[in-house]
Amino acid sequence: MTRSDSTLAFVESPVQLLNVLEWAHARATASEAGSPLLSGLPSQPARRAAAGPSGDATGVRIVVLPPVDPMSRGQLRRMAGLARDEGHEVHWQEARGGRFAPFKALAALSRDVRRARRVVVGDPFSRYVQLLLTLVRAEELVVVDDGTATMEFIAQTACGERLVRWHRVGGGGLPGRVRELAYAPVSATARRRFTPAVGGGRHVEVFSSMPVTAHGGMTLRVNDFAWTRARFGPPRLTKGTDLVGTSLVETGVVEPARYLEAVRTLTRTHGATRYFAHRRESPEKLRALSEATGLEIVRPDLPLELIARRGPVGRTIVSFPSTVVHTLPYALTGTGVTVAVCDIDPGWLTGTASPRARSFLAGVTDTARDVRRLPAQAAPAAG
Numbered sequence: 510m511t512r513s514d515s516t517l518a519f520v521e522s523p524v525q526l527l528n529v530l531e532w533a534h535a536r537a538t539a540s541e542a543g544s545p546l547l548s549g550l551p552s553q554p555a556r557r558a559a560a561g562p563s564g565d566a567t568g569v570r571i572v573v574l575p576p577v578d579p580m581s582r583g584q585l586r587r588m589a590g591l592a593r594d595e596g597h598e599v600h601w602q603e604a605r606g607g608r609f610a611p612f613k614a615l616a617a618l619s620r621d622v623r624r625a626r627r628v629v630v631g632d633p634f635s636r637y638v639q640l641l642l643t644l645v646r647a648e649e650l651v652v653v654d655d656g657t658a659t660m661e662f663i664a665q666t667a668c669g670e671r672l673v674r675w676h677r678v679g680g681g682g683l684p685g686r687v688r689e690l691a692y693a694p695v696s697a698t699a700r701r702r703f704t705p706a707v708g709g710g711r712h713v714e715v716f717s718s719m720p721v722t723a724h725g726g727m728t729l730r731v732n733d734f735a736w737t738r739a740r741f742g743p744p745r746l747t748k749g750t751d752l753v754g755t756s757l758v759e760t761g762v763v764e765p766a767r768y769l770e771a772v773r774t775l776t777r778t779h780g781a782t783r784y785f786a787h788r789r790e791s792p793e794k795l796r797a798l799s800e801a802t803g804l805e806i807v808r809p810d811l812p813l814e815l816i817a818r819r820g821p822v823g824r825t826i827v828s829f830p831s832t833v834v835h836t837l838p839y840a841l842t843g844t845g846v847t848v849a850v851c852d853i854d855p856g857w858l859t860g861t862a863s864p865r866a867r868s869f870l871a872g873v874t875d876t877a878r879d880v881r882r883l884p885a886q887a888a889p890a891a892g
Contacts, residue, residue: 517625517647518571519638523584523788523812524832525631526571527737528653530592532629532716533569534736569597569629572618574604574637580788580808587811591740604637611637619644631655633662634672639699650702651714654732656832657873663721666703671696718836720876734839737818743844744820749782751823752804753813755831756789757853762866765794767857769801775827775851775883776802783807783823785816814840825849827883830873838879847881850874854885 520526571592575582589599604614614637622628622641627649630638634655652662665672705713705726714728715721723729752775757763775781784804786795795806809816813833817826818840827849828834834850841848853870874882 515625516569516627516629517621518569518629518631518653519574519641520571520585520631521574521576521635521637522581522631522655523588525653525655526573526585526588526592527812527814528631528655528716528732529569529571529629530588530595530597531732531734531736532651532653532730533595533597534739535716535730535732538735570621570625571597571599572621573599573601574614574635575601577605578789584788584809584811611640615640615644627651629653632658633699633703634658636695639672639695642699642702643695645702648710649712649714651716652703653716654718654832654836657719657830657835657869659715659717659719660721660872660876661869662703663715663724666700667724669700672700718839720835720878732839733842734814734836737814737840738842741815741818742820744818744822744841744846746824746845747821749823750779750825750827752776752781752784753826753828753831753833754784754787754790754795755829756787757829758794759789759791761859762862762870763853763857764859767854769797771829771851771857772798772804773802776804779825779827779849781823781827785809785813813837817841817846822846827851829853830870834873834877834880838877848879849881849883850877851883852885857885 518529520529571589573585573589575585589601592599602614602617604611618641622644623646625645625647628642628645628647629651630642631653632638632655633652652659662672664670702711703713705711712728713726714730715723716730716732718732718734721729752772755763758765758768772784781802782805784795784798784802784806786806786808788809795808798804799806811819814836816822817837822841824845825847826833826837828837829851830853834848837846837848852874853867855867858866
């Protein structure tokens with residue numbers, strides 16, 4: 510293998526790729542400073558993890574497993590360009606688009622997966638990633654943030670639970686149950702891979718900006734977006750307020766009419782002028798928001814952390830409970846930007862929302878650092 514093959518990363522979203530770049534930067538910085546900046550392990554294993562098996566913390570081989578939606582693919586291509594600029598090798602591997610696409614991707618990647626000395630993943634809930642983990646022989650496994658899902662990942666692995674996304678609701682009838690049973694051995698193998706071996710032999714690191722606590726021998730390294738702050742900005746600030754969109758409607762968690770009314774109320778109350786769309790928000794929904802509020806809809810070509818850092822950006826950024834209420838305070842440290850989060854009223858939830866939705870969203874808000882809290886009453890449900 511080449512030097513870059515010693516560390517193999519799998520990403521499926523622009524944010525995951527951004528966090529791989531942040532992780533590589535943090536490791537390189539720690540290695541240069543002679544300090545691993547790790548917690549949860551004795552000093553000797555931590556130093557070894559920081560430097561890597563070859564002593565080299567750079568030169569990651571990044572495999573992009575792109576989704577099908579055009580906006581995500583566009584952002585991923587932009588992020589891939591930034592990764593190459595940083596000296597990383599990027600491989601684009603289609604893994605969707607047909608019944609056998611995942612297995613073709615698995616066959617194409619199997620040799621590299623088996624030979625990798627360290628594997629970095631961005632979404633431990635992904636079935637593609639879990640399939641790849643059945644081939645992993647590396648003693649080091651790193652999980653970088655895929656947004657707030659990291660909070661659920663830590664909670665579920667601490668309790669030994671099955672890895673299930675917080676907004677997922679069971680269903681699919683008999684065919685769905687059959688698929689789950691058939692996939693169960695793969696899921697069980699993934700859970701074991703994410704469990705550090707007692708007495709050494711398998712090291713698991715979590716690189717996160719989320720409010721999580723390592724458990725069971727895991728290592729935690731805080732992602733403070735140092736690479737983003739060094740690479741972009743500081744931004745020019747505008748006088749207005751920017752709103753950040755969410756895909757809670759698209760995932761079936763929040764009622765569309767109530768979301769629209771909430772955005773309308775926040776726009777009026779805070780004098781917002783721009784709405785930064787989530788990459789998974791539908792064009793129809795965004796069109797309705799624009800017509801109802803007069804907001805300028807912005808579809809970013811990079812993750813919001815980079816867009817905000819690059820600027821221009823409002824002096825206040827308002828978001829519903831989401832990843833950015835944890836990441837933007839890091840990315841915008843020292844810029845004078847205020848990040849505010851608006852609670853989700855339980856009355857906004859759909860009848861089919863997961864039973865975990867209410868408590869999970871409240872937890873995202875309650876644990877956010879350096880943000881201003883806005884009550885749900887500021888954005889009342891539609892009557």
